Amino acid sequence: MPPEARTKRPTAGSGIPASRANVARPVARRGGDPASSSPVFRLDDLSVYYGSFKAVRNVSMSIPQQQITAFIGPSGCGKTTLLRCLNRMNDLVDIARVEGKVLYHGVDLYDEQVNPVEVRRRIGMVFQKPNPFPKSIYDNITFGPKVAGVKGNLEEIVERSLRRAALWDEVKDRLKDSAMGLSGGQQQRLCIARALAVDPEVILMDEPCSALDPIATGRIEDLMEEIKTDYTIVIVTHNMQQAARVSDMCAFFTAEINEHSDTRTGILVEFDRTETMFSNPQDERTENYVTGRFG
Amino acid sequence: MIGTTPATYAPEAVRKRLQGKRFDAKGFAFSACLLAALLITVTLLAVLLYDVINGGWSVLTSRPIEFLTGSLSSAAADAGIGQGLRGTFFIAVFVILVAFPIGIGAAIYLEEYAPSTRLTRLIDVNIRNLAGVPSVVYGLLGFAIFVKALGSFTGPDANGRTVISAGLTLAILVLPIVIITSAEAIRAVPDSLREAGFGVGATRWEVIRSHVLPYAGPGILTGTVLALARALGEAAPLILVGATTGFLSGGDSYNLASLQGRFTAMPMVIYNWTGRPQPGFETATAAAIVVLLAVVLVANATAILLRNRYEKRR
């Protein structure tokens, strides 16, 4: 590992972040201290390539359970690429290839025997732009459970997922209407509900609010806060305020320019409690970024 | 002009400058030429339609049923296109059963499954070039394969010169068109839709079946209908696989056993009648053309309207 990537693992006894109190929204914290629970993911010297282009290199970190972990950093630093490794969405890109390990509860996700489809059922994803299927709201929710072979009561799953995503009251009378008729914010909450419907353990969110207005963004952030009691959330965001508001842990990435090929490779600079990252970062680059002097 | 600064900004002077030249003769001439090109093309189409409808009207109005159901004959007054319609019908069946599933399947493979390897690129280029091979060459293929090599299957008593051979030949002829248009429709499906499907743990096929194909459906349908219309209008391959041009006994039955007998089809009837010197055949030909155009153009127009409607909706 390069010396500049001072990846700090959360250590025991670092205390509950005081900043959480500022959120003024008491939430049941089943996860408790992030450091005390066993990690959901452990990345071990992970590098990602597209063909010969190295997009991300030598990332090692542990993502805690039932916490919100944010990936922040300037454009082109490989945050999204890394996020997509966590449920093997990168498999859909022909030329993508990883080196190193992504351990999910100790199992390497890139093991030959592991099926990416099964991985994605357990590790759901919400995308940058709301992408509901051009079908009814009902069909959007039930598609996942149906392909996963769920035999149970689909109506119940639909209601539970929509309630969880705080959308039920708005759409309960028009479940058979097309999802394309919803507003952008509603569409994104529908996408979250759709991800919840297959009962995943982890939800990956790739800049979920970047296409939304501030009010819709606020509702999604509230929603994340609420569901993290049951789910581990990893979110990529460009918005530092958002990271500060919602996340428990925060990873800062940056891009180093490769002199020979004029390409950029993402590296992990620092990974710590969000509070520490914003109040007392260890690395100068993190400090420059979070104070707005760079990026 | 560059470098000239208005001496005054008085409103009158500014307005005059902004008006520019009153009449742009060069621009007008250019656009007039372009419009003329378009209008000549459209006029030719109109003249063609008028010419055949005018020519065939008397036949279609004086003896419509006899003409549509009658058999080939050397007397123009008795000649009918029943056998031709039958052949064209069976050709359509073969194209739908053979070219559509294989073509759409190939398009799905190329767009959804194929890794970007050398083999995939080779298949892709190959299909594009196949679409440009003249139809008469496909006729030779059909002649060599279905008539000669597989004659005992396609028509043991007719030397293989049957509607089976013709249908398979035309299915192969339009296969590249089906693949290319279907692949274009599939390519137009946004990736975000696929990602959404994969994101909730669907397999490739589940994503294709539930999301990609429904979205690409209208585009695929348009392409396949256009391809079908093309197959129904082709005559050159039929000559090569030996559609009957003279008389045809039987050849008007729609039962399956008759598939292995001699046949003719609408474009062949038209080709044959065009070359007949006997009086009356010119009007009969025009009438047959009106029928063929009705079939082909209605199919085309439906497909085009369908596509335009769905394009507007997106």
Add this chain to the structure above:
Amino acid sequence: MAPRPGESGVLSVESLKGAPGRFRKESAIRRVFFAAAATSILISALIVLSLAGEAWTFVTQVDYSSLWTDGWFPRRGMYDVKTIFVGSILVTIVAMFVAGPLGMGAAVYLSEYAKPRLRRTLKPILEILAGIPSVVLGFFALTWISPEIVQRLNPESSLFNLMAAGIGVGILTTPLVASIAEDAMRSVPQALREASYGMGARKVTTSTKVVIPAAVSGLVAAFIIGISRAIGETMVVAIAAGATGGSLFNLNVFEPGQTMTAAMASMAAGTDAVKGAGLTFQSLFFVGLLLFLITLLLNVSAGRFVRRVRQRY
């Protein structure tokens, strides 16, 4: 809710394998689609194989002096290839004199000048023209173009002539040329036009000096594909150019003549089997192979031009 691995503390590679039945089905479906795609390779191989065998027999057994005689009369053993080759070239030249200006003009008008509403009306009309079967245009060429246009221009010309056939082929090719050329024009980015208008250029200047040069590769491709289509067109020539049995060498477009395609059609038409002396049957395949190679060459080079436009924008 299913037990969460984190809570129960157990997760193995096994549990991430998924249901085997679902994935067996998945790979079976994939194989079916691959087979469909591979069919295209099979067809290409069959074309080459079915042409090459008989064509090879022709090349090895033909008396070479019969390839350079006064005309193409295969049933009499006269295989003057230049007669039908020149016939094809003449028809193609006439056709491109029609399809070039009409197709390109229509494309530029539709892409640069037509208001969206006019475009929505005219484009389908062009597409309908593209769907007209070639036998129909053959009939039209013989019964209308030849007497009404060609014989008025030149009263000496016979009813069956290469000129009428060429015009017919041209009309048939026009929508194809227009469609490819229009695609090329529309793929020129709007920003380029705006840059030109921004400097105060007029529409005609923008079209001729900015858009057309930017799209030139695509326009060339449209023209080449038009040529390829015109050379391969059979029925219009078979009906309107006359010369069913064979043809003397002829450079006069107002006289009957024969093209490679029409020669193939007339050899196969009207008889139960291809009859004739010696190598008539094989000559059919030889001409077919020649035609295949010519059009392949044209299509491949057109593909190059198309890719050049795509790469640039």
